[in-house]
Amino acid sequence: MIIPFLSLKDLNDSFQPELNKALLRVSNSGWYLLGRELERFEQEFADYCGVKHCIGVANGLEALELIFRAYKELGTIKDNDEVIVPANTYIASILSISSNNLKPVLVEPSINTYNLDPELIEEKITDRTKAILVVHLYGQTAEMDKIKGIASKYNLKVIEDSAQAHGAIYKGRKTGNLGHACGFSFYPGKNLGCLGDGGAVTTNDDELAYVIRALANYGSQQKYKNLYKGVNSRLDEIQAAVLSVKLKRLDADNDRRREIASYYRENIHNLEVVLPETKDEKRHVWHVFVVRSSKRDKLQRFLSDSQIQTLIHYPIAPHKQKAYKEWNNLNLPITELIHQEVLSIPISPVLTNDQIEYIVNTINQFE
Numbered sequence: 124m125i126i127p128f129l130s131l132k133d134l135n136d137s138f139q140p141e142l143n144k145a146l147l148r149v150s151n152s153g154w155y156l157l158g159r160e161l162e163r164f165e166q167e168f169a170d171y172c173g174v175k176h177c178i179g180v181a182n183g184l185e186a187l188e189l190i191f192r193a194y195k196e197l198g199t200i201k202d203n204d205e206v207i208v209p210a211n212t213y214i215a216s217i218l219s220i221s222s223n224n225l226k227p228v229l230v231e232p233s234i235n236t237y238n239l240d241p242e243l244i245e246e247k248i249t250d251r252t253k254a255i256l257v258v259h260l261y262g263q264t265a266e267m268d269k270i271k272g273i274a275s276k277y278n279l280k281v282i283e284d285s286a287q288a289h290g291a292i293y294k295g296r297k298t299g300n301l302g303h304a305c306g307f308s309f310y311p312g313k314n315l316g317c318l319g320d321g322g323a324v325t326t327n328d329d330e331l332a333y334v335i336r337a338l339a340n341y342g343s344q345q346k347y348k349n350l351y352k353g354v355n356s357r358l359d360e361i362q363a364a365v366l367s368v369k370l371k372r373l374d375a376d377n378d379r380r381r382e383i384a385s386y387y388r389e390n391i392h393n394l395e396v397v398l399p400e401t402k403d404e405k406r407h408v409w410h411v412f413v414v415r416s417s418k419r420d421k422l423q424r425f426l427s428d429s430q431i432q433t434l435i436h437y438p439i440a441p442h443k444q445k446a447y448k449e450w451n452n453l454n455l456p457i458t459e460l461i462h463q464e465v466l467s468i469p470i471s472p473v474l475t476n477d478q479i480e481y482i483v484n485t486i487n488q489f490e
Contacts, residue, residue, distance in 0.1 A: 126469055126478050128432040129312055133473045138368055145364040155360045157340070164363040165323070167370055171290075172299035174325045176332035179358030180339050183286045183308020186322040187219035187256070189356065190282055190304045193334040195223060196351055199280065200253045207247055207255040207279075209239040210458040214441045216258050216284050219306070221447075228252070229442060229450070231457045235400050237261060237413070241269035248273075254280040259288035259298055261436070262314070262380075262410035263401055267293050267301050282306070287410035289315040290377045299325040309358075309366060314380070314410055315373050317362040379472040380409040383479055387412060387468070390483045395422070395490070397464075411436055414486075415464040422489055423466055429485045434467045 135142060149160060161179050169177035180186050194200040202224045208216055210229035220227040228247050233240045237260050244255065255274055257265045267281075274281045281302035285291075288298045289307065299305040309321035324335050334351070337344045342353025381404055388398050397415040401407040413436060416422045423433050440462040442450035468482060 125430045125432060126474075126482065128434050128467070128469050129471045130473065131311055131316075134471060135318070137473055138372070141368045142365065145368050146361065149360045149364050152360070156357055158360050160360040160363040160367070161358055164358075164367045164370070167367055168323060169325065171370060171373075172297050172305075172325050174300045175327045175329070176325065178324045178332060178336050178339060179363060180322045180324060181356040181358065182320040183284075183306055183310065183322040184215045184219055185339075185354070185356040186306030186308070186324045187216065187282070187284060188222055189335050189338055189354075190306060190324060190326075190331075191219060191223040191225060191254075192338055193331050194254070194280065196334050196338070197330065200225065203251065204253040205249060205251045206282075207239075207244055207252060209256075209258050209260070210442060210455045211237060211437075211440060211461050212258040212260060212284070213286075213437060214444060214446070215286070216256055217441050217447070220256065226251070229453070229455065229458075231455055232260075232461070234457050234461070236263060236265075237399075237461060238263060238265040239270065241266050241273065244270070244273050248277055248279075252277065252279060254282055256282050256284055257302060258284040258286075259291055261399070261413050262287050262291060262408040263399075264288060264291045264293040264298060264301070264406045271302070280304075286310075286313065288408055289313060290373050291408045292405040300327070303328060304331060309362065314377060314408055315366060315369055317365045317369075319362060321358050321362040321366065323358065376472040377408040380470055381407070383470050383472075383474060384409045384412055386479055387470075387483060391486050393487050393489055396486060409470050411467040412470040413465050413467050415461070416466065417464060418489075419464050419466050422486075425489050426468070426485060431482055431485060432469065435465060436467050437462060437465075 165177040205226045205228045206220045208227050211232045217227045283302045283305035285298040286308035291298045304326040307323045309317045338353040339356040342349040342351035442453045
């Protein structure tokens with residue numbers, strides 16, 4: 124039997140019968156947008172992250188887009204301003220910047236953590252730089268003290284992309300509460316995932332939260348009175364109800380991911396495979412377990428032949444994409460090495476111990 128990279132059916136089955144009860148409750152309510160389920164989840168998630176505000180939106184990309192859009196409405200950021208962003212992130216992080224007519228400035232990551240390298244940020248800062256978009260890639264928090272120190276020195280906004288890091292903790296504080304604002308994705312495969320697309324913005328900034336909430340609802344805080352040229356980006360009642368159910372188990376599921384990651388790191392001994400590093404277990408929620416190998420494609424075929432499904436996060440670096448052809452000649456060797464060598468192996472909280480042991484034994488047999 125194939126070991127799937129992630130079985131969403133098995134994962135969602137593990138939340139029954141609470142999940143079906145929540146879906147039935149919404150169906151029977153007759154109210155499907157901007158209702159009590161959303162209000163409840165927003166408060167629950169704000170409390171979970173330790174922030175004042177949570178605004179449910181349609182997806183993770185729009186969460187980030189709305190943050191930049193709101194800063195533009197407030198006059199903090201203007202067209203053609205620059206935003207520092209890690210070069211090896213998923214392209215959505217970069218799209219959120221360029222879609223707001225801002226300039227993404229790519230900075231290389233650390234080869235050890237795959238997160239933004241703080242030592243390389245200052246050389247990229249100009250008088251047009253207004254923000255740093257920090258991506259907690261693969262589920263591990265970035266070096267926030269160093270990054271926030273640089274941001275404070277140059278009066279920059281720090282925006283978190285926590286699409287892969289729900290519940291990760293940096294020095295006692297959860298992601299979503301480590302910068303000025305944060306965008307989350309609740310795509311089904313995330314550590315906290317709904318049954319479709321969904322996202323949220325968290326912040327302690329009252330004014331920013333007010334503008335984002337209006338922008339996401341056609342630019343309106345009061346029906347038929349439009350303050351801004353807004354968009355329709357709302358987390359619906361069904362997804363909010365699903366997320367409330369799953370949020371209760373998020374910490375336990377993250378702990379299970381840590382158990383699996385610890386077993387992998389202690390028992391995979393193949394010298395052809397570079398294992399991921401973390402300085403503090405609580406800083407990592409292991410959204411994906413990413414190994415590296417100079418024989419990546421051969422390793423992936425070997426695991427597939429052994430009935431183990433893997434994925435590549437991500438096969439093409441953003442600066443090599445046709446969408447950003449103006450960057451195609453950039454030389455970013457660390458980013459390019461990462462994209463050439465990374466392979467993600469299964470780490471779902473519903474994996475069995477037998478499956479985990481089989482994955483380890485199989486990898487150790489690879490030559």
